[in-house]
Amino acid sequence: MRRRSIRSALVALVFGSSQLLASVTVTNDSALQFGSFIPASVAGTVTITPDGQRSTTGVFPFGNTAFGAASFSIYIPNGSPQYLILLPSSTTMTGSNGGSMTVDTFVSIPASQGQVNRATTSTDTMTVGATLHVAPSQRAGSYSGTFTVIVTNP
Amino acid sequence: MVLVAGSAMAASATANATAKVFQPIAITAGGTALSFGNIVAGAVSGTVTVTPAASATSSTTGGVTLASGGSITAANFTVTGETGATYTIALTGPTGGNVSALVAGTTYTMPLTLTASPAAGTGTGTLTGGTQPLYVGGTLTVGASQQAGSYSGTFSVSVSYN
Numbered sequence: 001m002r003r004r005s006i007r008s009a010l011v012a013l014v015f016g017s018s019q020l021l022a023s024v025t026v027t028n029d030s031a032l033q034f035g036s037f038i039p040a041s042v043a044g045t046v047t048i049t050p051d052g053q054r055s056t057t058g059v060f061p062f063g064n065t066a067f068g069a070a071s072f073s074i075y076i077p078n079g080s081p082q083y084l085i086l087l088p089s090s091t092t093m094t095g096s097n098g099g100s101m102t103v104d105t106f107v108s109i110p111a112s113q114g115q116v117n118r119a120t121t122s123t124d125t126m127t128v129g130a131t132l133h134v135a136p137s138q139r140a141g142s143y144s145g146t147f148t149v150i151v152t153n154p
Numbered sequence: 155m156v157l158v159a160g161s162a163m164a165a166s167a168t169a170n171a172t173a174k175v176f177q178p179i180a181i182t183a184g185g186t187a188l189s190f191g192n193i194v195a196g197a198v199s200g201t202v203t204v205t206p207a208a209s210a211t212s213s214t215t216g217g218v219t220l221a222s223g224g225s226i227t228a229a230n231f232t233v234t235g236e237t238g239a240t241y242t243i244a245l246t247g248p249t250g251g252n253v254s255a256l257v258a259g260t261t262y263t264m265p266l267t268l269t270a271s272p273a274a275g276t277g278t279g280t281l282t283g284g285t286q287p288l289y290v291g292g293t294l295t296v297g298a299s300q301q302a303g304s305y306s307g308t309f310s311v312s313v314s315y316n
Contacts, residue, residue, distance in 0.1 A: 026167035034173035038315070046173065062176050062315055070169040093171055103171055132173055140177035140236065147171055152164040 024083060024153045025075040032103075032130060032147070035067030039138035048129040050109040059134050069127040074114070076153055077122050081115040085126065086150040093132070093145035101143055105131040108149070126151075176236045177284070181313045184230035188268075188290055188309075191224025195300035204228055206271035206291035218296045228271075228289040233313050237284040240277040241313050243270055245290065248307030253294070255303030262301040268292045268309055277316045288313075 034046045037059040044058020052069045054061070074083055090104040108128045116124045128149060190202050196217020204210050210228040212220060235241065245268045252263035271289045272278045279286055290311060 024163060024165040026165045028167045028169040031170040031172055034171070036174035036176055038176045038178050040178075063174065065174045070171070072167055072169070091171065093173060095175065099175075101173065128169070130171070132171075134175070137178070138175050140175050143173045143175060145171045146168050148166050148168045150164060150166040154163075 023077070024151050025073075026149065026151045027073045027075070029071040029073055029125075030068065032070035032128060033065070033067045034132045035061070036063035036065035037134070038062045039134050039136065041136050043136055044134040046132040046134065047105075048132075050107050050127045050129040052127070052129075069129045070147075072126045072128070072149060072151075074116055074124045074126055074151055075122060076116045080153055081118050081122070082113060082154055083115065083124075084113045084152045084154055085110070086152070087128065088147045088149070091145050091147040093143040095139055095141035095143045097139055097141035099135075099139035099141065099143075101135070101138065102133045103130045103145065103147065104133070106147070176239070176315075177234070179233065179235035179239075179241055179281075179313055179315055181231050181233045181288070181311060184232060184287075186227050186230045188229040188292055189225050189227045190294050191226045192221035193224075193294070193296060194219045194221050195296050195298070195302075197298055199296060199298045199300075201293050201295050203293040204291040206269050206289040208287070208289065210289070210291055216296075217298065228291040229309075231288040231290070231311055232285060233279060233281065233288050234285045235281045235315070237281060239281050239315055241279040241281065241315050242276045243272060243274045243279055243288065244312045244314075245270055245274045246310045246312070248309050253305040253307035255301065255305040257301055257303045260301075262303060262305075264297065264300065264305055265295040266292050266307060266309075270311065279313065 054067045087106040093101045116122045198217035200216020200218030212226045254263045
């Protein structure tokens with residue numbers, strides 16, 4: 001009796017660890033691009049929606065630099081197909097000639113949770129937009145920064 | 155085991171964020187006025203033209219002749235902005251298109267048309283190296299026996315990215 005109970009406990013452990021292999025993989029496929037613009041004498045914003053649209057306040061859109069939302073691939077090979085999204089609150093971009101700009105108000109599609117398609121490749125695509133804050137007479141240059149998204153499998 | 159489970163069920167990815175900020179376009183006056191020098195009106199009308207250049211030259215038509223002593227200069231400006239960008243130049247002439255002189259309580263006028271180098275128009279300027287000098291000259295129409303006097307007026311130049 002005592003041996004049996006130990007065995008069943010072992011079986012349960014092995015079963016549990018196989019469930020743990022239901023890992024989540026997130027891959028960044030494209031950057032969040034705010035494009036190019038001319039700053040004004042007043043503060044402004046550039047907003048990229050998660051479906052890739054751009055709107056501005058204060059600044060003047062200018063030039064041919066591409067803009068667009070960031071795109072991520074979510075891969076959950078087994079277990080629950082659902083995932084939860086954690087977006088950063090803000091990040092800082094620094095300029096090639098000095099200066100910095102803050103990016104905040106990150107928004108994603110899906111908004112807070114999604115699910116991979118079990119019927120096909122067990123993947124899903126998540127896109128992320130945000131708002132860039134531009135200071136009056138922001139220093140000219142090419143700005144870059146990074147941000148990290150976290151995806152969990154509940 | 156619980157800790158391992160937690161890390162296996164969450165993942166993160168880092169993305170780049172990019173933006174390009176262009177330098178605003180600006181124009182400043184260089185302090186030199188458009189000056190036609192001293193003009194002698196004739197019995198018939200004529201014109202006097204100053205070229206839009208750093209070393210401006212003057213030419214006349216009709217009954218107009220130049221007298222010595224006056225300076226002949228094009229107005230000078232400096233345009234600054236994004237290196238390599240092209241821009242549009244617009245000239246706004248003096249009020250009513252005339253320069254004027256007030257002599258003994260009466261205002262006399264002469265029509266002035268402006269020319270710029272680079273020429274006014276869409277995308278005619280280029281900010282090679284982020285800057286470009288801009289000169290404004292013009293043509294003054296002097297009437298037959300034009301009233302003697304010191305004529306003046308103001309004009310403006312505006313620039314914008316295309």
